[in-house]
Amino acid sequence: MVQIETFAVEAWMDAHENNCTHNIAETCCASISIDQLRELSEDKSSREIFQTSEPLTYGAIRGSDELRNSLSRLYSAKGTPLPAENILSTPGAIQANYLCAYALVGNSDHVICHFPTYQSLYEIPKQLGASVSLWKASAEGKWIPSISDLKSLVQPNTKLIIINNPNNPTGAVLGKPFLQQVIDVAAENDIAILCDEVYRPIFHSINPLDSDFPPSLLSMGYKKAIVTGSMSKAYALAGIRVGWIASRDPEIVEKIAEARHYTTISVSQLDERVAAYALHPNTIHSLLARNIQLAKTNLELLQKFIIKNEDECEWVKPLAGTTAFVKFYREGKAVDSTDFCKKLxxxxxxxxxxxxECFGEDFKGYVRIGFVNHTEIVKDGLSKVTQFLRKELDNVRLAE
Structure with a gap:
């Protein structure tokens, strides 16, 4: 039987997210409705998202043409065109990441995973029998891991390097020169790279003209690069459960497609239509502008909160994505973050x-804050946290 570890962050959200009044843990940009999506679209004609007269078959097995063509446009915008057939749709990015591991690694393989990150990225390879080395980043290094550490982790049987860019939970960005160094290490050892890009392109604190600004890993010329994405985070449509896998290597795509037959068959036609509508040139620019502006507005609120409470907390300001990793103290000592969050x-x-609890024992005192919910929720919630720090922090246990 497969040994399955508790998926700590999902277990925490399952236990608490429907019983709170101010959810500042959610990692999606504030979710929108179909009606709001229509309002954001430049197409004001009677174009329908759903064709209600069509039979609801399995649809296109690898993903609808409309959806895959929209994604192909995104990945082809600033580089070599990516054929639509090099993209597979999945029920969310969590399934996309699972499929990549399921298809590419086994019990004689070794995997290196960027850390801290979303737990499934390193737990699934373990469940499949691979050995996993965590490529650790720290606040002292602005949450950017060391290339020399990466080189030291490579083994003769290393099959896959997994990175998460922008990063959950830190909001850190692996810049273009850094990504090139990762590619150089991978190419020298013939290792595939899987980059979870679900928070791309919510770049709220780094300029696209910056020399460090990261393109998608698919745009950097490494054939054995694989990326995953989703409509949930950057596109505010978690409820449609649409994600994808893309690679420039047809052999990798075919291998994953074969594995996909055992797990997915196809993605809901209705969900794919909503996703294609959102990614259409008539809609995507307004949708992303809304979400990036929301991130910028709310990040200012969070920064003011950090400054106001600087004796109790510290952070490395995130550059992208929807999350921040903040460390809380009492009298200079890290709090027990689980006790802190439960009492809060x-x-x-x-x-x-x-x-x-949710990202590893290395992170005593840290909490993840998802700050791209509706602005009033974030503003009111942070005000309540300030009051909590003034009145209740003395009752919170310290980390052991």
Missing amino acids: VEKTGVLFVPGN
């Missing part, structure tokens, strides 16, 4: 994610 939601209704 009980006393105030505000939900954070405890870093030590």
Whole structure:
């Protein structure tokens, strides 16, 4: 039987997210409705998202032409065109990442995974029998891991390097020169790279003209690069459960497509139509502008909160994505972040994610804050957290 570890962050959200009043743990840009999506579209004609007269068959097995063509445009915008057939749709990015591991690694293989990150990225390869080395980043290094550490982790049987860019939970960005160094290490050892890009392109604190600004890994010329994405985070449409896998290597795509037959068959026609509508040139620019502006507005609120409470907390300001990793103290000592988060939601209704419980024991005192919810929720929630720090922090246990 497969040994399955508790998926800590999802278990935490399952236990608390429907019982809080201010969810500042959610990692999606504030979700929108179909009606709001229509309002954002430049197409004001009677173009329908759903064709209600069509039979609801399995549809296109690898993903609808409309959806894959829209994604192909995105990945082809600033580089070599990516054929639509090099893209596979999946039920969310979590399934996309699972399929990549399921198709590419086994019990004689070794995997290197960027850390901290979303737990499934390193737990699934373990469940499949691979050995996994965590490529650790720290706040002292602005959450950017060391290339020399990466080189030291490579083994003769290393099959896959997994990175998450922009990063969950830190909001850090692996810049273009850094990505090239990762590619150089991978190419020298014939290793595939999987980049989870679900928070791309929510770049709120780094300029596209910056020399460090990261393109998609698919745009950097490495054939054995694989990326995954989703409509959930950057596109505010978690409820349609649409993700994807893309690679410039047809052999990798075919291998994953074969594995996909055992797990997916196809993605809901209705969900893919909503995704294609959102990614259409008539809609995508307004949708992303809305979400990036929301991130910028709310990040200012979070920064003011950090400054106001600088004796109790610190951070490395995130550059992209929807999350920040903040460390809380009492009298200079890290708090027990699980106790902190439990007392916070009980006393105030505000939900954070405890870093030590959900991202690893390395992160005592840390909490993940998802700051791209509706602005009033974030503003009111952070005000309640300030009150909690003034009145209740003395009752929070310290980290052991």
